[in-house]
Amino acid sequence: MLRINSKGIMFKVLVMILTICILQSMIFTIMSERFTGRILENMIDENSSKNAELYSEYIGSWIMERMQEINIYANSPVVKTMDWEKIEPYLKQDVEGRFQIYDHFMVADINGDYSTTLRRNAGNVSDREYFGHVMEGKIVMSNPVISKSTGRPVALAAAPILDSNGNIQGLMAGAINLIKLTRIIEILKYNYPNSYSYIIDKNGLIIAHPREEFILKENIAKESDFISASAVQASASILKNDRGSSMYSIENVVSMYYYHIIPNTDGWKLVIQIPVSYWHIPMRFTSSRLMLIALAGLIIASIVGFFVAKSISSPIIKLREVFKRATTGDLTVRSEIHANDEIGDAAGSFNIMMDTISKLTYYDSLTQLPNKLHFDAKLNIELEKSMQEKNMLAIMVFEIDRFDSIINTLGHPVGEKLLKSLAERISFLEDHNHVVAHIGEGMFAILFKNFNEKEEVIKLSDEIRDTIRQPWVINEHRFYITACVGMALFPEDGGNGDSLFKNAYSAMQKAKTYGPDNYLFYDPSIHEELLEQMNLDNSMHHALDNGELSLFYQPQVAASSKEIVGCEALLRWNHPELGMISPNTFIPISEANGLITSIGRWVLYTACLQNKLWQDSGSKPIFVSVNLSSVQIIQEDFIDMVSEILEETGLPPEYLELEITESVAVINYDYITDILSKLKKMGIRIALDDFGTGYSSLNYLKNFTINTLKIDRSFIHDMNENPKNSAIVSSIIAMGQNLKLSITAEGVETKEQYETLRTRGCNIIQGFYFNKPLPLNEFEKLIK
Secondary structure (H helix, E strand, C coil), X not given: CCCCCCCXXXXXXXXXXXXHHHHHHHHHHHHHHHHHHHHHHHHHHHHHHHHHHHHHHHHHHHHHHHHHHHHHHHCCHHHHCCCHHHXXXXXXXXXXXXXXXXXXXXXXXXXXXXXXXXXXXXXXXXXCHHHHHHHCCCCEECCCEECCCCCCEEEEEEEEEECCCCCEEEEEEEEEEHHHHHHHHHCCCCCCCCCEEEEEXXXXXXXXCCCHHHCCCCECCCCXXXXXXXXXXXXXXXXXCCEEEEEEEECCEEEXXXXXXXXXXXXXXXXXXXXXXXXXXXXXXXXXXXXXXXXXXXHHHHHXXXXXXXXXXXXXXXXXXXXXXXXXXXXXXXXXXHHHHHHHHHHHHHHHHHHHHHCCCCECCCCCCECHHHXXXXXXXXXXXXXXXXXXXXXXXXXXXXXXXXXXXXXXXXXXXXXXXXXXXXXXXCCCCEEEEECCCCEEXXXXXXXXXXXXXXXXXXXXXXXXXXXXXXXXXXXXXXXXXXXXXXXXXXXXXXXXXXXXXXXXXXXXXXXXXXXXXXXXXXXXXXXXXXXXXXXXXXXXXXXXEEEEEEEEEECCCCCEEEEEEEEEXXXXXXXXECHHHHHHHHHHHCCHHHHHHHHHHHHHHHHXXXXXXCCXXXXXXXXXXXXXXXXXXXXXXXXXXXXXXXXXXXXXXXXXXXXXXXXXXXXXXXXXXXXXXXXXXXXXXXXXXXXXXXXXXXXXXXCEEEECHHHHCCCCCCHHHHXXXXXXXXXXXXXXXXXXXXXXXXXXXXXXXXXXXXXXXXXXXXXXXXXXXXXXXXXX
């Protein structure tokens, strides 16, 4: 049995070690607790301050969107009539789809007498503060009021209604229920238990709060059963400053309150409450663990002596390293900072764009032709003359076909010179019978008067299209262009300038559906078709934010083993009213309105992130394939965007496959070749989709850095019955094998098709034979 001499060195060493261990454990526990507390406080403080700023900007942007939205309504042709018989059904139609935002819409005349979508002749609002501001020509978000129509607390987004001369003839407003505003702030996410946010006005009155009974009832600057005198005193800094933090107690709960002023409001502030008790939980957890470690160290030190010192120091060092890792960078915060920079840039760009639009003069600076404002003014003058003299008028609107492709392929300078040259060529029309205007990028309008027969309008349309068809040589580029023309006649196609122009434009849009170089007169049936398309366009602007878009995943199966080796991410839109909408319908719309850029980024980010999550959860790594639009790939920052997404999601590039079609490949051969080369160097897989249906140039296969050929489903579905299709499929597979490319067959629906493709050497199978495109939860069951 081991005996320890109380006077011996071992005892002294043990006593020394125990003493040192006790002192070190006590000091370490106390310092670590304080150090951890300070770190936690700093992290919470910094994160919460940034959250307050970011969410305030978000709410401010949301409010600005509502103000701009109401301004658009206020300046719509229907509302400008100030005829409630026409306005009411128009507004009610929109209210039905916007109950999550607006309680109702209202329109008031310059005397303040108003009607709402709930009640006609509802009363007078001239005593309201916002009424005076709108009558000064301002677009405002009112301070909270009790609605005269519903008795509920609301804030109103209000804008002036201008007549054709720019004079204010009334106002339009949308009543935003403050309880619905509360629903918006409730979706703001915080990482702290029992934390929430609320909104106050400049006087401290609560206007949005998770506890609805506080709305417009409680004021942080006034003592009540809910707010103590000390809380009123402590909250003074919130009312005084635009941003910051304050600590006080409400209902015996001590909390930190982080606040930030909300843009586009009359001094409203977002306040985030974080209970201080949250800070103590991790500190108590840390302290208990430190005490257990110290006790374990003392027991070990008393048994094994000096050598235990090293074993004690090792876990202490490891524990210290754990704390260090806990204080290094916050990915969420960085991501938010990055996101904050992008919103700021987007908001700034939007403001610049709106400022530029507001400063447009009567003549286009590029072509020196009249612009839309000038054209509208001349049109209204001529309409008045025609009404008096009973003469005919015609409006022609034409647009260069595929003008965007010319710009994207040859550059903006070429596009600008083309517009200037076209303006010069059609300048022969600038006489007393015609007014020619440049009203958009590649769009022009012509006002034609002093004619007697409809055939004269057709003849003019032919002359214009003949002029446009002539060869163009700009900066040594020789090319041909065409245009589609839409025409509307006065008085049969419209009784005022707005309706006449709108109908001519609608006719042009319809003419485009028949292909390039077409003309069409307006017909009432056109409006209904374009209205359906416009409604889809409008809905798409909110589809991403409303969570209506999702990704389905269709497995790609190895032909030899039937093992899932990849999947294709396919975009789906579940419209709240129309149900599932085909990608063939909404993808072209998103390309036309520019939303394909943001939607495409979301699709790529979501697919990469989901694939990384599958890998992190232990699933066997597979690649995910994402389709690229021609609009996406010609963006200047496309490569940077792909690189950023891979970095943000952490997905290795070899597990991402990007698909392009042959039609994308021919937009700009040299440019696409360079883009594909850069993607290949990053380690990303490239697939040529729908192979065989487009140009199918062997030159693409030689020079494009692709990994995969995807045989189009049109060759697959009857290849066992159609000898020609069977031969084409065999040729594509053989060619791919010789070029050392992977071959994927799409649209495989039967066992016979699968067996034929497998025996001929096809590498990957995709189609209903194995699985249709699946929602996320069902696809995950396949791979786990």
